[in-house]
Amino acid sequence: xxxxxxxxxxxxxxxxxxxxxxxxxxxxxxxxxxxxxxxxxxxxxxxxxxx
Numbered sequence: 001x002x003x004x005x006x007x008x009x010x011x012x013x014x015x016x017x018x019x020x021x022x023x024x025x026x027x028x029x030x031x032x033x034x035x036x037x038x039x040x041x042x043x044x045x046x047x048x049x050x051x
Contacts, residue, residue: 007015042048
């Protein structure tokens with residue numbers, strides 16, 4: 001079995017930052033989809049979303 005790839009500290013830091021950026025981007029996308037869905041459902045039910 002091979003041991004795998006050993007990353008330098010700089011590469012580990014870059015990987016962590018990249019993972020965080022992906023996580024925040026995914027969270028933002030989910031938040032937008034949720035908000036749009038709730039807004040559209042409120043329109044269907046005739047509830048005024050903005051008072």
